Amino acid sequence: MSEVSLSDGITEKGTAPIVSVNMPVYNCAAYLTEAIESILNQTFQDFELIICNDGSTDHSLKIVQSYAAKDSRITVITRENLGIVATRNEMLAHSRGKFIAVLDCDDVALPHRFALQVKYLEEHPDVVCVGGDTRLIDGKGRYLTTLLHIRGNEAINESALAGNGAITHSCAMMRSDIMRSVGGYDPDLNLVEDLDMWLRLGELGKLENIAEPIVNYRLHAKSASELNGLEQRQAAKRACEAASKRRGIACQYNSGELWRPASDADSKHKFMLQYGWWAWINKEYKTAAIYGLKAIKIKVLNKEGWRLLVCALFKRK
Template identity: 35%
Template sequence: MRTDLANVPVVSVVMTAKDQEPYISAAIESILDQSYTDFELIVIDDGSTDRTGQIIQEIAARDPRVVVSSCPTRGRVPCLNHALSVVRGRYIAIMDADDLSHPERLRLQVEYLEANPDVQVLGSRHADLRQNEFAIPPLVGRAVAMKPVMPRSRLRGFNIRPLPLMHATALMRREALDRIGGYRRAFRHQEDTDLFMRLEEVGEIRNLPEVLYFYRRHENNTGRRHPVAQTASWVLSVILAKRRRRGRDDWADAASTGEIWRKLALHEPALALHAGLLVLFQYMRKKRKHVAQHRWQKLAVGTVGSQMAQSDT
């Protein structure tokens, strides 16, 4: 951890990046353009093979708020936990390297947490961002994720679900993260769901009703590249939260993903069967959703192309 105490920022924004050359500059600039300015931006290049690292260094050279840090272990979870070890702010914001934050995001989130000390995590609603958009777009005609202001997990019945909160929209209290121990490797590609399920157990979680984040959909999104692993981790995080809230160990601090599934099958076969069926159900649901989104994107591109052709005639 850095020991310089002068000008300690209120907010530490955490960004990990791997091969995000087309988008990293716009993502960083959307943080640097925030109306709220008392922050540092911790950026970790997770072994990029393109120009991502060079772009990060160039921006950091001209803006001291950008702090480039090197993670000794590759991977999203180790890099996130490394970032948590070097942050200085009392609030931790998450920012993905291919998305955009609204310029009022940090101001509105900090004001809310300052006024509501019982709230440990604050997210917001978010809108879709097209692959070729690099500035905050208008909301008219755009898909918006209407996250509830008071998100709650659902742990009864078959279709159990985590609380509806998007990781990259979150501003979290650092002391809450320290209390639960950060991210856990057993939940690869869905570490945020496990994190939020544990944070829900130590305090209140809210979403602001404003759209403060823009999520870019493209073929390299984690859910498109690792749909089965992500779905399995998503289900496992909720299943283990159910077990944990019955006062039982969830095994995830020390065991690997495979070991957790084996222990679940041995000690709670009914819960393990529930989890397996839910993985299949959620995977098929996500697959249908991705097909629908792909069709919508093709339609949108075709509509834009048609309009451009008409304007040229």
């Protein structure tokens, strides 16, 4: 599927680390420092960090190069823009580790993430990919809520076959040999290359989520999921249909709902309320008030935004 050879990790640096961290970068200067620091500050330190700058036009490359100059574990690939799937496959081809950990450049790994995941994979040789729970933050780093992901191989496969992510990509740690055996990421399934990967890995081994938050996942208006929500759902259906055909079962796809705001006012209003109520439930009252105001700005006459704002200011748990 990829133009990059996926047969072996490149070994020119000598002893291979346990974990190869793959971080794709495209115009992510606002969040990049925090993402890189979260990797360098892991309690588990036997890793390499491979960063591919996919033709950024901001100062992302300068940030990456400044870290690489100080830490020999960082490998920088930089070139013209080829897109996210080509970028992920190129990093996979350069990875020398037993395990591949993904962290997108706008997310933040919690300090214990690698320690938990390496231990789990070492103790469960039949598991080919492990994720974990996800703390959702917004573009300003404000905490919204924690998503408790599905547990158990059967349930995760069932969810993936229905078109749901099941495992957050930035939480994933996978066995590199199994990733290579399935040919890496499929360039024909851009926007859902992660879902397709879980479906194909799930045909060779077990999938699991650790029952603990391991990543701060950032929700912001410039993310691919938010910019291309409808196209992402269409691609997810194709991935599920292909997986169902490989497995010899009827397609179970039923995930037509967008999980991020679309461009229309109704969708944006709905999600501002969602984020605000998440924050209110978690006693993040200032954040809840901010999202109440955002909802009011979109639909000033709709009472729901005003209700959220009043609860955030006066009705606290």
